[in-house]
Amino acid sequence: MGILDLMVALGYSLARMLVAYIISVLLALLVGSAMARNKLIEAVTLPILDILQSIPILGFFPVVLVFFVGNLPKPFGLEASAVFLIITSLVWNMIFGVYASIKSLDPSIFDMAHVYSFGPASKFFYIYTPASKSALLANTLVSWAGGWFFLTSAEVISLGEEEYKLRGIGTFILESFNSGDFTSFYMGIGGLILTILLTYIILWNPAIVSLWNLPLLSIKIVYEKLSLIVSMLWNFIKEVFIFIEKKVTVPKVFSKAIGLFFAVFIFYYLLKGFTGLLSLDIYDVALNFARELPISLFHVFLVLIFSFLLSLGISYATYKSREMGYIFTLSGELLASIPAIIWWPLLAQIALASSLGPYLVSLIVLLQGAAWYLFFNIIIFGLSNIRREHEELAQVYKIKGWYFVRTIFLPSIFPAVASGLLSAWGGAWNATVVAEYVVLSGRTFDMGGVGALLNRYTVEGKTTEVALTALLLSLVIVIINKMVWSRIFSRISSGYTGE
Structure with missing residues (x-):
């Protein structure tokens, strides 16, 4: 495989990511605003979204094969499938970000909108969209990384004997490794890293820096030009819809x-x-699920502990040194974006070296799927909660080291830690499908767990079993969220405010 093949593969993957991101933003604005302003939609949609965001990407494969591949012309159906799967890795936290932003608006704003007879389009463009901008940008960092993380799973759609490989960087890297073309393999990884870095430095970081003074490396000139073009296009769409609203009932x-x-x-x-x-023999599927669930629970809780300690250390170093912050945030953006399945061939020597090797690589993949949710929550929301007067008092009274961390740093960032842990919890579960089972150099590594069970059903082509297992997993996650995480989140948010 040559340079041209690599460039084309990168172009396809980047195009899918951008299309999926644009659709995700529009969906987030439409669904999030509808949930925030309509109690019936809120009551129906919230539990559904809670389940959907908990379904691993393999759980959507039956939907993709039945709806997109089965009902649409092959090339278009496959591309639509890939974009849809990437959207499932991008959209959920963006929807909840929009929902929370609009929900927290002053009710008097809507009273004024009623006085001036604002219709749905006017409210959408003049109230909902401006109010959601900050939340969308903040969630873009982790959403964009999440899309790249599961990119390979979206470009290689397989269920039993049915397998569809789309041209893209994930497929390019895996095929290079499997064919023994290590030159192309490392070229592909290098090209992927460069593309990811450029998208952050040119697109997302300048947008974030324009709102928050965060330690993010950015080049503003391209962003400013693109921002102007996007604003002109958005204003044109806004004028069209508002004109239609006024003229058409x-x-x-x-x-x-x-x-x-x-x-x-x-x-x-x-x-x-x-x-x-x-x-389907539902009892048999439920029994298999019950056997594998404790293994995945152990994996997920272990990785949450590692994620917490790692994120805390990196965040404190970022707080103390802006230069270190640039390095850590850029490294985080890059590492969080590297497609999950690519970590296996990249760390193949470790995985093949000993019986513990696969478990170590599995832990690394799980960390990539979880830790950065927590880290970016602390960086964006947590560090901004550390009040200037507390820092000045610490300087006056010479409060340093662990005492500073315990009395000022931790209480200030704990609300962000709570929401970050909840996001990391969901990210870790989604990462189990690529961390607990993999075929590498002709060898199958099965670490056990629900992620491995989903992969086994997928390889065997058991569509309904995949769907039912994904549904069971989602229900378990939702129940734990409601019974455990919501209470922890409430207690931390109310108990640690940095006051």
């Missing part, structure tokens, strides 16, 4: 008809899935 019957269409559409596919479950 949409009957309520029409909007209800659209809602009914989507309800019937969803019900049809749910019924189709339920019919598949009737022919």
